[in-house]
Structure formats: C-alpha cells, structure tokens
Amino acid sequence: MENVTYSYEKGYGVKNVNFTIDDAEFTFLIGPTGAGKTTIMKLIYMALIPQSGVVTTGRFRSDKIKKRKIPFLRRSVGMIFQEYHLLRDRNLYENIALPLYVIGTRHSEIEDRVENMIDQVGLVGKEDHTPDELSGGEQQRACIARALVKDPEIILADEPTGNLDPITSFELLKLLEAVNHEGTAVLMASHNYNLIKGRGHRIMEIQQGLLRKN
Amino acid sequence: MLDRALFLIAEGFRNLLRHKLTVFAAVFSVFLTMIIIGSLFIVGKNTNKLIYYLRTKYKIEVFFEADLAKEEALDVVKQIESFPGVRNTTFIDKENATKIFKKQFGENILDYIQRNPLPMSCVINLNRTGDYELDIMPIVTRIESLSGIDNIEHQGKLIQRIEGFHNRFTTIFSVVSIGIILITISIISNTIKLTIYAKKDLIQDLHIIGATNAFVKVPFLIEGILQGFIGSFIAFLVLSLFLQIGNNILTQFSSMTIRMDPAAASWMLLIGISISFIGSLRALARFLP
Ligand SMILES: Nc1ncnc2c1ncn2[C@@H]1O[C@H](COP(=O)(O)OP(=O)(O)O)[C@@H](O)[C@H]1O
Ligand SMILES: [Mg+2]
Numbered sequence: 001m002e003n004v005t006y007s008y009e010k011g012y013g014v015k016n017v018n019f020t021i022d023d024a025e026f027t028f029l030i031g032p033t034g035a036g037k038t039t040i041m042k043l044i045y046m047a048l049i050p051q052s053g054v055v056t057t058g059r060f061r062s063d064k065i066k067k068r069k070i071p072f073l074r075r076s077v078g079m080i081f082q083e084y085h086l087l088r089d090r091n092l093y094e095n096i097a098l099p100l101y102v103i104g105t106r107h108s109e110i111e112d113r114v115e116n117m118i119d120q121v122g123l124v125g126k127e128d129h130t131p132d133e134l135s136g137g138e139q140q141r142a143c144i145a146r147a148l149v150k151d152p153e154i155i156l157a158d159e160p161t162g163n164l165d166p167i168t169s170f171e172l173l174k175l176l177e178a179v180n181h182e183g184t185a186v187l188m189a190s191h192n193y194n195l196i197k198g199r200g201h202r203i204m205e206i207q208q209g210l211l212r213k214n
Numbered sequence: 215m216l217d218r219a220l221f222l223i224a225e226g227f228r229n230l231l232r233h234k235l236t237v238f239a240a241v242f243s244v245f246l247t248m249i250i251i252g253s254l255f256i257v258g259k260n261t262n263k264l265i266y267y268l269r270t271k272y273k274i275e276v277f278f279e280a281d282l283a284k285e286e287a288l289d290v291v292k293q294i295e296s297f298p299g300v301r302n303t304t305f306i307d308k309e310n311a312t313k314i315f316k317k318q319f320g321e322n323i324l325d326y327i328q329r330n331p332l333p334m335s336c337v338i339n340l341n342r343t344g345d346y347e348l349d350i351m352p353i354v355t356r357i358e359s360l361s362g363i364d365n366i367e368h369q370g371k372l373i374q375r376i377e378g379f380h381n382r383f384t385t386i387f388s389v390v391s392i393g394i395i396l397i398t399i400s401i402i403s404n405t406i407k408l409t410i411y412a413k414k415d416l417i418q419d420l421h422i423i424g425a426t427n428a429f430v431k432v433p434f435l436i437e438g439i440l441q442g443f444i445g446s447f448i449a450f451l452v453l454s455l456f457l458q459i460g461n462n463i464l465t466q467f468s469s470m471t472i473r474m475d476p477a478a479a480s481w482m483l484l485i486g487i488s489i490s491f492i493g494s495l496r497a498l499a500r501f502l503p
Contacts, residue, residue, distance in 0.1 A: 045422070074424035085419045089232050099423045107217040146423070 004053035031206035037189035078147025082162035137168035226436025244445025402493030438494030446486020
C-alpha cells in the first residue's frame, strides 16, 4: 500500500497509509472502533478504490484493475468478518464448497478439499448443519474454512473475534496462527489489544485513519 | 468448467425449493397467462379451420329466365367463365335439372306437371385457395349486369359476416395476448426482484468470495426458465384435459373435434418460458448491471 488515501463523503476513512505485507506474514492491525481498520481491509480486496495512492494485492493494482477483474482478485484473498457472512440457506459443507465452484474446481476434487478443511478447523460431523445450527465459534471456524479452501495468498480477518467470548477467541487466534504456519499470510484487525499482545507477531496501529506504529 | 456449469444448473433447481413462495407466484402467473393465451389460440385455430372450409365451398348459382334459349344461356355461361376469379362453371339444362330433382326428391317432376318448370341454371365455382379472404361481390355484380338471368344465389352476406368476425377476432387475439404477456412479464419481474432483494446479502457474500456477476445470475435465470416451463406445462395439461372433456361432449352431436396440435403445445411452452426468462432478466438487470 503506497500513500493510500480514501475518505468517505461523511467521514475521514484513511489518510496516507503506507505498508507492505510479505508472503506468509502474520500481521495485526489494531486500533479503536472507527479508526479505519475495515476501510483498509476493503481497500485490499478492492471493495473500495483509493482516491490517491496505489493498493497492490498480488498481481492486481488498484489504479489499473478493471471492474470485471475484481472477482478474480478476490479468489486469491480469503475474507473473514465479524458477522460471519455464511449463506443461511445452505449447510456447512455447501458453504465451504461454494468458493471452489466459483473458481471452477473439478467436482471430484471438491469433496476431498472440503472434507479436509472441515477436519482442519475441527468441525467434522457438522457438515449438514446450517449456519443457524452452529455456535458463534463454530460459524467463525466455518468462515476460516471457507476462506482457506481456495488456497488464498492472504487471509483478511476483520475483527473475527468481535462476537466471541475470550476463550473461543483465543482458540480462533490459535487456529489462524496454525493456518499462517502452513504458509498463508494473515492480516487480522482487532481492537482487543489483550488478545494479541505477546504472540510475537508484527503489529500495526491505526488511529483516526492514520497509521501510527508499524 | 463443466462442473461449474452443472453446479449452477443444480443451483437453479435448488432455488425452486428455496424460494417456494415467489416460485409459486411466478409459476401461477405463467400458468394463468398461458391458459388465457392457449384458449384464445385454440379458438383462433379452430375458427381458422372453419373459415378455410367455408372458403373452399364458396359458389354462386345462376338461374336463367324460363324462356331463354339453351344457346343463349350457354353464351352467357361462356361470358361468366371469362370473368377473373371464376374457376369453372357447370351448366345444368332442363333435362339435367329434372334428373337432379329426381335424385333429390325421388320422384319425377314430369309425372305431375306437363311442362318442365325447372329453369336452366349454372353453378359457378370460384378460384379458391382457402388462404385468402374472398370477395365475391364484384363477380356477383358483373353477373347481375348480364341479360337473361332471373336469379342469383350466393352466400355473400354470410361469408362477409364470418370473414369480418374472423378478422376482428384475430386482431383482438393479438392485442389481448401481447397485453397479457407484457403484464405477466412485469409481474414476474417484480416477483423475482423480491427474491433477489431478499437475497441481497447472499449476493454480496457471493461477490466477496470472488463470484462474477454471471455466476450470481445464472441460477436465477435457470430458475426463471424452470418456472416458465412448469407454469406453461401445467397450463398445457389443463387445457388438453378440458379439450378432451369438450370433445367427448362434442362427438355426441357432431363429427367435429377440436384439437391441440404439437405445434401449439411447443408454442405454449416457448412463450411461457420466454415470459419468465425475460421477467428474470429484467429483474436481474436492476440489481446486477
Ligand atoms: N460507508 C461509510 N460512509 C461514511 N463513512 C464511513 C463509512 N464506513 C466507514 N466510515 C467512517 O470511516 C471511518 C473508519 O471506519 P472503519 O474503517 O469502519 O473503522 P474500523 O473498522 O476501524 O472500526 C469511521 O469514522 C467511519 O465512521
Ligand atoms: Mg471495522
């Protein structure tokens, strides 16, 4: 991200932000609510295009990308949100399989990969559950599986523990660390400093749209 | 690639179960539309048959004055034969007229009356294709202007009335059908808009995991095609059933049957599917430009 500025019509957004996330790096983005964490995430997956500066995600540049290419950028980015965003009208298995159908993976391969992911996030036996039939922690694990199943280069986790109790939050963080250990970069936004301190990861701090510490 | 296509088609089918209420509304709209259009179509098709039959039966009968010589009558017939629109003529002299009378009534008229009272006559067959409306009045006027003719009989007035009715029916049929089709398209498009609106979050989530617009749209379009197919197929079954019942009653009175040919059935399906497909396309254009 080079000199990136994005301001909303009614708010400040982010100003003059510079940073780079390396392959397989684990980075925390911390700051109070309204600091601009979600805005940075959106800039990375190009739901927002900066007014000045350039965001580069993998091989896509925000100043060059065509609108219809954005779906292809998102195939190399796994997204996890505070509010889960699982599709309520289908079960756990179908939710996790969906990104693979989007990419165009062969049917025979999909089953193996999905079962693998479900195993990796510890949800074996819950394949038939719809999101409403899973606990908050389980839903967030499902989201991790869905983000990870397509083998992304980076996972963006926007306050993934926002709706979870401390113990579940900590388990989730450990799961993300395990994912990172396998070689996927992770950018995790949080306003909960206690959760992330002392884990030995890089910490970026944002306040009122400005990157303070990097 | 192929697996993805199959998945999207399967999603279209699954959507039918997921959106039961809007699917029901859309299928029912198509059903009603196709019942109305199908009925009009059947009525139109069968009046067409009737008209066609009547047109090929058009003929004019000319009766000559009683004191006209046979040669003079034959002269007039020759003239009539040269009129445009006349295909051929059959001259019936007095002897033949009595034979026809005998055939029809089983008795020889000369047994009762000494002098043959039957006039010479001539049946005029017209050029007939059945495909076009036939205007016989100009021919009738020309024949009237010839001398030696006592009386002309033809079904001109009746034919005109039937043709007029047929024309009016065809116009009304087209206007009503187009009107109904447009109304249904807008009803379906609004129903599907509701579905899509209810699924706004889902669509956003699909975009977030990297789905293209096409990936989001295709299942909705397939759903639309299926709705159209189901609605018009049920309409077809119901109409066929009614026709069957109608024909059973009809055969007790006459040999005429009304039928629904395979072409009509395919048209019904095609129109039904198109209505629903266009409705879906319109709805999607609003949300996914
Ligand atoms: N859609 C929006 N329209 C206007 N202002 C917005 C919008 N989204 C966020 N903002 C503003 O931008 C700032 C940063 O928001 P955000 O990135 O969501 O913060 P965070 O995720 O750190 O809580 C806030 O002041 C917020 O009010
Ligand atoms: Mg936020």
